[in-house]
């Protein structure tokens with residue numbers, strides 16, 4: 077027995093060493109060079125041509141007119157997501173170059189693809205349980221717009237792309253509104269692959285500390301209980317712990333609570349306009365690496381690479397548990413009667429983490445202006461235990477209806493539901509349905525556009541039950557489906573990144589019909605005669621409200637708004653709820 081086991085082990089060792097092939101790609105990040113768009117695609121083509129178990133696919137266009145690629149790595153010549161899922165494999169999706177000036181992930185993913193395919197250090201065993209899908213470059217227009225003068229605080233790589241894509245969109249605000257072709261096709265890719273784990277790679281200049289890579293983790297409180305526990309107890313501790321075993325340690329993204337991180341930092345909770353928040357709508361474990369801009373580019377690439385490897389290994393080693401936790405999570409999401417739509421940080425709960433920072437010098441003298449500025453003393457590194465606030469509590473809940481009814485007239489919304497694979501049926505014939513419907517009472521909007529929109533905030537509503545006529549072809553959307561979080565967050569006007577807030581329903585916010593102070597008078601008289609109680613109220617107001625008594629139009633409006641002539645659909649949010 078002992079001999080045969082030894083024989084098997086030595087054979088495995090022999091083959092794993094033997095099967096390690098030479099690298100095919102020549103990356104130059106050590107020389108502070110990141111490849112151009114064309115070089116990136118050419119390198120993935122080389123890998124595609126050399127390995128049967130990997131393929132470069134086109135997934136529709138981007139705003140630049142060039143295709144959005146995915147590079148799929150399996151352990152055999154099978155790239156159909158449905159078949160792969162049927163085989164019980166997990167899917168890790170990695171998105172790069174969303175902000176084209178932050179290219180570490182582009183280099184790191186190229187290196188990772190090359191290494192896993194040539195089985196460097198036995199990496200290819202990851203593929204036994206997990207399929208890796210890489211978006212080589214997401215903001216293609218941004219990467220094509222290459223210059224030494226983007227990102228003024230970043231010295232390397234010497235040339236990078238630009239933050240806006242070809243349509244000047246910040247793609248990390250576009251995941252649900254989908255103004256860009258990039259986001260539209262990303263939604264489709266996400267629906268097609270339904271990734272269990274998702275990573276979006278970035279670079280940050282938001283703080284100064286001793287780490288090359290930081291993590292915006294999936295915020296556990298946005299997940300159903302099984303997944304919340306899995307994240308807090310297993311996934312996040314493992315990712316941080318496994319990074320610690322390598323050259324580069326990982327810390328949570330430094331999200332400010334105080335002017336000095338030494339006093340504590342908080343976990344961020346991203347809404348759906350951001351990639352990780354979008355992923356959480358589908359109970360997918362979505363996260364962002366934020367590499368640290370003040371570290372050398374080679375370190376940034378190598379630390380991003382290390383994280384990709386750690387994440388891929390974790391995903392593969394825990395593949396069944398990840399898949400099961402999402403399956404349970406989806407069941408829990410479907411079963412709940414309410415959905416938490418608003419959260420706030422719980423400042424009473426925190427854990428302590430080790431943090432290696434630099435002492436804050438809030439009164440540093442600027443060499444340029446000679447004036448005081450906020451800065452850090454790089455000669456004073458420290459290691460400290462700091463508070464990390466990572467719990468959010470719900471502050472507002474939505475009662476989940478059985479169905480939403482969406483008139484087909486709102487095409488932009490219908491399209492987005494389709495891109496995301498939302499299940500719905502259509503009314504076979506014109507039908508009057510009793511629904512709960514909202515009126516928009518108030519909202520605020522900025523004076524200047526934000527990412528191409530006048531994003532509404534502070535939305536307040538009131539509800540009414542009405543019988544509304546819907547037409548053949550209007551959408552009946554059941555909430556008994558696993559993508560119900562997307563539905564609620566997008567269709568409820570108070571959702572953090574709802575379609576209402578992103579201006580998809582602005583057409584209800586001004587009235588279409590009016591009354592003429594002259595033309596309506598006859599009907600006003602008739603109405604008063606037929607409604608003596610109202611007439612009494614009206615005359616009382618004439619007597620007691622001096623402003624009102626002197627304003628002809630206000631008096632007519634008072635009557636008009638009480639009648640059947642008043643425009644019912646003005647400010648009426650058109651998505652009905654059926655309970």
Ligand SMILES: [Zn+2]
Nearest residue numbers: 175178278279
């Ligand atoms: Zn970024």
